[in-house]
Amino acid sequence: MEGDDNLAHERNKAEFDVNEMKIVWAGSRQAFEVSNRMSRLVASDPVFDKSNRAVMTRKELFKNTLRKSAHAWKLINELCLSDEESTIFKYFMDQPGFLDLHWRMFVPAIKGQGTEEQKQKWLPLANKMQIIGCYAQTELGHGSNVQGLETTATFNPQTDQFILHSPTQTSSKWWPGGLGKVSTHAVVYARLITNGKDHGVHGFIVQLRNLDDHSPLPGITIGDIGVKFGNGAYNSMDNGFLMFDKFCIPRDQMLMRLSKVTREGKYVPSDVPRQLMYGTMVSVRQTIVSNASVAMARAVCIATRYSAVRRQFGSQNGGVETQVIDYKTQQNRLFPLLASAYAFRFVGEWLKWLYTDVTQRLEASDFATLPEAHACTAGLKSMTTSATSDGIEECRKLCGGHGYLWCSGLPELFAVYVPACTYEGDNVVLQLQVARFLMKTVAQLSSGNAPAGTTAYMGRAKHLLQCRSSIQKAEDWLNPAMVLEAFEARALRMAVSCANNLKKFENQEQGFSELLADLVEAGIAHCQLIVVSKFIAKLERDIKGKGVKNQLKNLCYIYALHLIHKHLGDFLSTNTITPEQASLANNQLRSLYSQLRPNAVALVDAFDYTDHYLGSVLGRYDGNVYPKLFEEALKDPLNDSVVPDGYHEYIRPFIKQDLRSARL
Ligand SMILES: CCCCC/C=C\C/C=C\C/C=C\C/C=C\CCCC(=O)SCCNC(=O)CCNC(=O)[C@H](O)C(C)(C)COP(=O)(O)OP(=O)(O)OC[C@H]1O[C@@H](n2cnc3c(N)ncnc32)[C@H](O)[C@@H]1OP(=O)(O)O
Numbered sequence: 001m002e003g004d005d006n007l008a009h010e011r012n013k014a015e016f017d018v019n020e021m022k023i024v025w026a027g028s029r030q031a032f033e034v035s036n037r038m039s040r041l042v043a044s045d046p047v048f049d050k051s052n053r054a055v056m057t058r059k060e061l062f063k064n065t066l067r068k069s070a071h072a073w074k075l076i077n078e079l080c081l082s083d084e085e086s087t088i089f090k091y092f093m094d095q096p097g098f099l100d101l102h103w104r105m106f107v108p109a110i111k112g113q114g115t116e117e118q119k120q121k122w123l124p125l126a127n128k129m130q131i132i133g134c135y136a137q138t139e140l141g142h143g144s145n146v147q148g149l150e151t152t153a154t155f156n157p158q159t160d161q162f163i164l165h166s167p168t169q170t171s172s173k174w175w176p177g178g179l180g181k182v183s184t185h186a187v188v189y190a191r192l193i194t195n196g197k198d199h200g201v202h203g204f205i206v207q208l209r210n211l212d213d214h215s216p217l218p219g220i221t222i223g224d225i226g227v228k229f230g231n232g233a234y235n236s237m238d239n240g241f242l243m244f245d246k247f248c249i250p251r252d253q254m255l256m257r258l259s260k261v262t263r264e265g266k267y268v269p270s271d272v273p274r275q276l277m278y279g280t281m282v283s284v285r286q287t288i289v290s291n292a293s294v295a296m297a298r299a300v301c302i303a304t305r306y307s308a309v310r311r312q313f314g315s316q317n318g319g320v321e322t323q324v325i326d327y328k329t330q331q332n333r334l335f336p337l338l339a340s341a342y343a344f345r346f347v348g349e350w351l352k353w354l355y356t357d358v359t360q361r362l363e364a365s366d367f368a369t370l371p372e373a374h375a376c377t378a379g380l381k382s383m384t385t386s387a388t389s390d391g392i393e394e395c396r397k398l399c400g401g402h403g404y405l406w407c408s409g410l411p412e413l414f415a416v417y418v419p420a421c422t423y424e425g426d427n428v429v430l431q432l433q434v435a436r437f438l439m440k441t442v443a444q445l446s447s448g449n450a451p452a453g454t455t456a457y458m459g460r461a462k463h464l465l466q467c468r469s470s471i472q473k474a475e476d477w478l479n480p481a482m483v484l485e486a487f488e489a490r491a492l493r494m495a496v497s498c499a500n501n502l503k504k505f506e507n508q509e510q511g512f513s514e515l516l517a518d519l520v521e522a523g524i525a526h527c528q529l530i531v532v533s534k535f536i537a538k539l540e541r542d543i544k545g546k547g548v549k550n551q552l553k554n555l556c557y558i559y560a561l562h563l564i565h566k567h568l569g570d571f572l573s574t575n576t577i578t579p580e581q582a583s584l585a586n587n588q589l590r591s592l593y594s595q596l597r598p599n600a601v602a603l604v605d606a607f608d609y610t611d612h613y614l615g616s617v618l619g620r621y622d623g624n625v626y627p628k629l630f631e632e633a634l635k636d637p638l639n640d641s642v643v644p645d646g647y648h649e650y651i652r653p654f655i656k657q658d659l660r661s662a663r664l
């Protein structure tokens, strides 16, 4: 059977309304319409072609990224795209570049940390891209430990200026995207020093390059940090280094919405939590969770379509072979990833709501939910990006040998995606922030303060610490209350166990250091509970379309039960479930795989990805894999000539060597 017939046959088997599922996936009919229109706008424009990124030199790739960015900006203006449309348009360009940092970090940092006057001065310039900015926080010596940054900003009352200086090699800014070659400005994080006193890290708007000829301003040394992981991939980005040699900026370029320095050099500390300075990171972490679902969905779409096209073994008397998607092992690896894509989508929607809510509260000087917002954004960023990176690599393996070809789209997707485990906070460091939050919550349980939000379940500690799961048959694992209770009991018991172990140490910080590995596990268990509970909550909403809710139910329980299977040690060692109940969960999981199987291709069609965005021969909508693999192979520069360059110098001498003299 040809690939196209295979996929058409799969699409006919679907038991639900794919168009309605597209709307659920997008979040609303309007969001679907925008995303569909923007993705096709990008796909139809030859400037956004991605087909030869792997064979470009770094310089070609970088220049091509500049060309695409300039073209995108021209179209955004000509077509008068709204903010929502242009964000999605840039997303579907699928080319990491300075635009990401300018729009997602530089502009939000000024919006969030600038005074009204500063916003009025800088935002119109940034919004028109008359200045291009980046977010320069990380240094050669410190990334995770923000308080350990070394760059100094010393106030000079004589000139009413800050003197920015890099006192050591390790204080050089190192990594900021867009810094190396493009940005004219940066929000720079540096230690504020007034009257010889160090007030810790603060943000400053700094001009880096001359607006006439792009040369670095005197006192600034700047450049690109070099080639990164993978062909093409994130190498389109100019991650940079930056050193200051007593470089002066006016006083009004310190971002002063939170704390201030007066003309006399007096430091006026903020009367709001200093952590608001980390607000840009919190906002980006929130978007990274939604993006995790997009990246996971992309890999799963490729692996699912290809698994339906690919046949291997099982033919009798010359009949057709088995589609590899029919092997239970393939389903057991692939379907939980498909379920994870949907799970991350819905938790991403919820996190966006939480973030909007906390932002409104902060504007009204209500800081009560800030710790919860920090823990959720940090923990979910960590949990979803780790799972997605692993998921993309699993999808590559699910595609067998051809998955290793660049044209499968998976190697480049992995290389672009995997630094998400590190940027915006290393995933372990962030999960430990969740653990700290959990330890605080557990410590306060006896004080009578009922925990709220995502830790509300801890308020039922008495029940959750001693309950036994009442699962008796496989179908009980489709009962939302029973599933939730298992996840709540496991998360709480792991957190309480860490808290009890901590008590054994006289010095709490030392205890925390000793228990880091267990604390990370407790953080992950809490985050998995959040994802499962938000998926279950989604099912309780009004969901339109024939069979759509049923498919989502299957995906939700596949997500939950595969986690039980994967983390069985946690569930058993905390006595949350018995080995028999675990085995029932496995039986139910197998049954869910069978129910999902006829819908698998339609469930990935619901992502509505264009072939341009997928960038994969294996994941093509028409399934026409084999002829296109040949086409791709023939395009490789190595195939330009039949006899390769170097033949005469390096191959022929082997073949034509004089064996008699060689033996002598
Ligand atoms: C198209 C292709 C692109 C592909 C990308 C795809 C998607 C991405 C989407 C958007 C991004 C766009 C593109 C760009 C891609 C990459 C950009 C990367 C940019 C960067 O990569 S940019 C640098 C990020 N660099 C970090 O991410 C540093 C991590 N390091 C920290 O973040 C801190 O250093 C921490 C938290 C580890 C310790 O900080 P610390 O030492 O000061 O604090 P400490 O632990 O002592 O905690 C004291 C009290 O503060 C509370 N607290 C802490 N943080 C808070 C917060 N944020 N909000 C509210 N409360 C907070 C605690 O909960 C505690 O609370 P309490 O006292 O109540 O316990």
Ligand SMILES: Cc1cc2nc3c(=O)[nH]c(=O)nc-3n(C[C@H](O)[C@H](O)[C@H](O)COP(=O)(O)OP(=O)(O)OC[C@H]3O[C@@H](n4cnc5c(N)ncnc54)[C@H](O)[C@@H]3O)c2cc1C
Binding pocket: 101, 135, 136, 137, 138, 141, 142, 143, 144, 145, 174, 175, 176, 177, 234, 239, 419, 422, 423, 424, 425, 426, 427, 428, 429, 432, 516
């Ligand atoms: C592609 C990419 C783009 C980036 N873009 C930007 C940007 O635009 N702007 C910017 O400012 N920065 C940027 N960064 C920097 C990024 O934010 C940092 O690399 C990140 O915050 C991690 O910090 P680090 O490199 O210091 O890691 P480290 O903290 O040195 O981590 C090394 C190891 O130590 C472990 N570790 C560290 N601290 C602890 C702890 N307390 N407990 C337990 N384990 C610990 C970590 O888990 C990790 O395994 C970017 C990085 C990358 C890779």
